[in-house]
Amino acid sequence: MTGSSVFTISRLVRARIATKAHFFISGLLFATWGVHVPTVKTQFGLSEAELAWLMLAGGVGALIALTRVGGWVARHGARPVVLAGAAAVAASLALFLFAPGYAALMVLLFVFGLGSGGFDVAMNAEAVAVERELAKPIMSSFHGFFSLGGLAGALVGSLVARLAIAPWLHILTMSLAGFALVWIAARAMLPESATHSPDEAHHGFSLPRGTILLIGLLAAFGLVSEGAMYDWSTLYMADTLGSPADVAALGYAAFSGAMALGRFGGDWLRGRLGATRTLRISAWLTSIAMLVTLLIGERWAGIVGFALVGLGLSNVIPVLFSAAARVPGVSPARGIAGVSGVGYLGFMAGPPLIGAIAEVSSLTHGLLVVAAFAAAVALLTRRAMRDCTE
Numbered sequence: 001m002t003g004s005s006v007f008t009i010s011r012l013v014r015a016r017i018a019t020k021a022h023f024f025i026s027g028l029l030f031a032t033w034g035v036h037v038p039t040v041k042t043q044f045g046l047s048e049a050e051l052a053w054l055m056l057a058g059g060v061g062a063l064i065a066l067t068r069v070g071g072w073v074a075r076h077g078a079r080p081v082v083l084a085g086a087a088a089v090a091a092s093l094a095l096f097l098f099a100p101g102y103a104a105l106m107v108l109l110f111v112f113g114l115g116s117g118g119f120d121v122a123m124n125a126e127a128v129a130v131e132r133e134l135a136k137p138i139m140s141s142f143h144g145f146f147s148l149g150g151l152a153g154a155l156v157g158s159l160v161a162r163l164a165i166a167p168w169l170h171i172l173t174m175s176l177a178g179f180a181l182v183w184i185a186a187r188a189m190l191p192e193s194a195t196h197s198p199d200e201a202h203h204g205f206s207l208p209r210g211t212i213l214l215i216g217l218l219a220a221f222g223l224v225s226e227g228a229m230y231d232w233s234t235l236y237m238a239d240t241l242g243s244p245a246d247v248a249a250l251g252y253a254a255f256s257g258a259m260a261l262g263r264f265g266g267d268w269l270r271g272r273l274g275a276t277r278t279l280r281i282s283a284w285l286t287s288i289a290m291l292v293t294l295l296i297g298e299r300w301a302g303i304v305g306f307a308l309v310g311l312g313l314s315n316v317i318p319v320l321f322s323a324a325a326r327v328p329g330v331s332p333a334r335g336i337a338g339v340s341g342v343g344y345l346g347f348m349a350g351p352p353l354i355g356a357i358a359e360v361s362s363l364t365h366g367l368l369v370v371a372a373f374a375a376a377v378a379l380l381t382r383r384a385m386r387d388c389t390e
Contacts, residue, residue, distance in 0.1 A: 011190070016130050016138070018188035020145045022082060022123045025178045025185075026116075027146035029089055031153025031256060032174045033112070034230045035249045036096070038238045039167045044102060048363065052355025055231050057106045061113025062120075062344045069121045070337030077192030078129070081122035086182040088115025094175035097168040117344065124336050128325045129190055140266030143318040147263055147310070150230075150256030158249035211327050212335060214384040215320055216342025218279075221373040222316040223343045224350035225286060228370050229255050229313070232354060232363065233306055240363050241299050254303045255310035262314025270319060276385045279319050283378035286312030290371040294364050309370070316377060317343075323385060346373075 041051055065085070072081050092111040099105040127142045153174070160170045233255055237248035262282075270278045286309050293305025320343075324335035350369070357366035 012130060012133055014188040015126070015190045016134070018185040019123060019127050019130055019142055021185035022086075022119075022126075022182060023142050023145040024149035024152075025086070025182050026089075026119060026123065027149025027151075027256070028153040029093055029149075029174065029178045030116070030146075030230060031150040031252065032157065032171055033093060033096070034150075034252055035154055035157030035161075035234055036167055036171060037231060037235055038245070038248065040096060040105070041235065043097060044099075044105060046102075048355045048358040048366075049352075050102070051235075052352045052358075054106055054109045055227075055350075055355075056352050058109040058113035058116070059344055059350075061110040061115075062117035063113075063341060065114045065117030066121060066337055066341040066344055069118045070334045072118070073122055073125050073337075074334070078122040078126040079186050079189045079192070081118050082126070082189070083183065083186055085115045085117070085119030085122060086179055088112070089119060090115075090175040090179035090182075094172050097171060117340070121337050121340055124321055124340075126189055128322075128336065131322075133190075137267040137270060137322070139322045140263045140270065140315055140318040143321075144260045144263030144266070144314075147256050147259030147314065151253055151260055154249050154253035154256055158246045158253065161245035161249060211384070212324060212338045213342060214380070215324050215327075216339040218377050218380055218384050219317060219320045219339050219343030220346030220349075221377045222283075222313065222320065222346075224346040224353075224373050225290075225309075225370040226313050226317065227346070227350050228354055228367060229306065229309060232367060233302075236363050236367060237299065237302050241297070241302055243299050243302075247299065251302050251306045254307040258307040258310030259314045262311045263318060266315040266318060269315065275319050275323060276381055278315055279381045279385065280378050282312050282315050282319075283374045283381065284312075286316070286374035287371045287378065290367065290374065294367055294371075297364065312374065 037051070040046070040054075046054070069081060088111055092108045092115065095108055096105065099108055124142075127139060131138050156174070157170070160167070229252075233251050234248050237243040237251040238245065243251075266278070273281070289305055289308035289312055293301050293309070296305070320339060321336055324339040327335050354363075354366035354369055357369070
């Protein structure tokens with residue numbers, strides 16, 4: 001714990017558990033959407049391109065939230081933003097399969113992205129505050145709980161499919177339970193002062209520059225890759241490889257499980273290798289694993305390969321977010337918001353890009369984007385990280 005901390009150890013422990021719970025629920029809700037992408041595609045009779053535009057709507061919503069959320073956290077602290085973001089995510093997710101048509105579904109994806117953006121930055125700002133007070137690297141472990149939530153959500157989705165439970169009932173139950181747990185955990189978050197930044201509370205959004213912009217570019221490449229796995233992995237297993245629904249969900253589960261494993265060991269790895277080497281090795285593993293997986297094109301290779309991709313991607317975003325919080329002259333919340341804003345441009349560009357390639361060629365060729373962008377992260381890492389304090 002830092003020498004200047006005004007928080008007791010028990011208070012910090014409770015806040016750390018609460019933050020882990022928020023990351024877990026965020027991953028759980030995202031996975032619930034991910035495993036039902038084929039359900040939405042079938043129910044609404046969508047092409048890959050139409051599905052891609054839905055995902056773009058989610059990216060636009062997230063980007064809009066990210067242009068404002070740094071100021072919201074600075075003004076009000078992380079807790080109310082966490083609650084508002086989680087409420088938007090849960091409410092929109094619960095209504096997906098009840099949408100009367102494509103336009104309504106697009107609005108719901110927009111709200112889903114809006115809530116996700118706010119929830120994401122606020123819980124990361126809280127994580128940075130807890131990490132700062134404990135004075136040791138724990139960011140990767142927080143993100144590990146997001147992946148653990150993704151694993152849980154994918155396994156539940158596989159079980160639901162095997163038991164032939166109605167998809168709408170599954171989604172509604174997970175949404176209500178998820179928000180209830182977020183609300184309970186929020187009571188143990190650090191007080192407003194931990195994430196409140198009075199000097200920046202009224203600053204408007206400005207485009208990131210310099211180191212923040214470059215780190216954000218790497219985050220964009222990483223989020224294209226990570227988002228492709230969340231949004232397209234189940235569909236690849238189901239449509240391209242002809243897997244039944246319960247097996248298709250296992251591809252997502254393998255990815256999320258390996259992500260969790262890699263993130264729980266990420267802080268130790270970063271401590272031994274340093275942030276720059278950890279990021280380069282992770283990015284190269286992602287690129288090579290995805291390329292080999294797509295070349296083999298078998299179900300078993302999809303499950304094993306997606307696990308290796310998850311292991312490679314596991315520490316890309318945690319390392320970049322942690323670096324954004326250590327750029328001299330920039331507050332942690334605003335640094336994370338700036339990097340997230342640029343990163344979500346990747347989330348926005350990725351779905352239509354992959355969808356367009358899949359429409360004119362195949363989803364296999366579309367997912368080659370993951371290998372290419374991961375390689376770009378590896379090649380640009382040293383330059384992006386040189387100005388960040390360790």
